[in-house]
Amino acid sequence: MSKAQAASAVEKYQKYSGSSGGEGEEERKSNYYDKSNTYYDVVTGAYEAYWGESLHFASRWKGETLRESIKRHEHFIAMQLGLKPGQKVLDVGCGIGGPAIEISRFSKTSVTGLNNNEYQINRAKELSRLHGADQICDFVQGDFMNIPFPDNTFDAVYAIEATVHSPDAYECYKEIYRVLKPGQCFAAYESSMTTSFDPTNPEHQRIKKELLLGGGLVDIRSTTKVLEALKQAGFEVMWSKNIAEDSPIPWYFPIDKSNNSLSTNAVRLFKRNMLKALEFVGLAPKGITKVQAFAEWAADGLVEGGKKEIFTPMFFFVAKKPAD
Incomplete structure (x- = not known):
């Protein structure tokens, strides 16, 4: 992404982040595609630098990196889906x-990866070539609200912290049900508000708002609503659980x-000052320091939500499309 493109993405991201609190629900829904796309234009580089090539949280055991x-x-x-050699699999988001x-x-x-963000799709293709996986992985730019594949195409579908953007x-x-073959399964880690969340x-409510703004999200559904939506779509829910409950080391660590020495106030101050200097001399997009401060605020919202156990990024489920 060029510096001009990055600056444009930052400007658009600031517009969305500044207005999200006042948008109506229908306006947020109508803007979801552009909103999530702009969000990932801005944050992907930083996420990759910190997380590596898999941009998601994970349950963690002691002694484990x-x-x-x-x-x-x-x-x-993969194991919960019972994947077998040669099967065609869809990665949603x-x-x-x-x-x-x-x-x-x-x-x-x-595995075919589906994503609406051009920058991320191009990066995925590049990484696939670098890893020698371009013969077994394909990446397609598209909207998971209108999946660009025929009915009954895939032997399995999965999503990792992605469909929360829908x-x-x-x-x-x-749509996932439509492209999945009969008798096969869809599994996901769904970012959700837990049963401990009290909307009153x-x-x-403040923490949820921070999560919405920080994640470029339309809404974060409760685990109950997630299961209701799966059943309404026609799936049989085989099992579900908040996997975070079993993790000795919290997902938000x-x-x-x-x-965490990489997230202390001193380190954050250093990063902000460095970005401010780069922005001043024209080596970083204008407004990037505001985005950094906003990202830190969002991270604090994630940590608060995790500590109070009102939010989880890993409500896991396996759902089956009936064979008939």
Whole structure:
């Protein structure tokens, strides 16, 4: 992405982040495609620098590195789907392709990644070539509310913290149901508000608003609503669980400034000053320091939501499309 393109993305992101709190629900839904696209234009580079090629959280065990936990997280979804060599698999909201590459190698399947963000799709294709996975992985730019594949195309479908960006869970799951072969399964880690979330609690509402703004989201559905939408779309829910509950090390540990040297206030101040200097001399897009400060605020919202157990990025489910 050129500096001019980055500056334009930052400007648009600031417009959305500044107006999200005042938008009506219908306006947020109608803007979801451009909103999520702009969000990932701005944050992808920073996310990759910090997380690597798989842009998602993971449950983590003691003695396990972050990268090891992320790989195990991806292997788990492959095993729960019962993937078999040679099957065709769809990754809904594939990011920059890290999970698709890992899962295709682990399961010896052919994985197609779907994403609406041009920059991320191009990066996924580049990483696939670098890893020698371009024969087993394919990446397509498209909207998961209107999946560009015929009915009954895939042997399995998965999503990792992606379908939360959909403006309507039922319509999104219905599209996934359509392209999935009968008798096969869809599994996902869905970012959700837990049953501990109290919509009448002002503090809970404040945290949810931070999560919406920080994630470029239309809404964050409750785990109950997620299951309702799956069933409404025609799926049989085989099992579901908030996987975060079993994790000895919290999923938010990498972004918690209270116990992580990479997220302390001192490190954040250094980053802001460095970006400010780069912006001043024209080496960084105008407004990037505001985006950095906003991202830090969003990270704090994630940590608060995790600590209060009102939000999880890993409500896991396996849902089956009936054979008939």
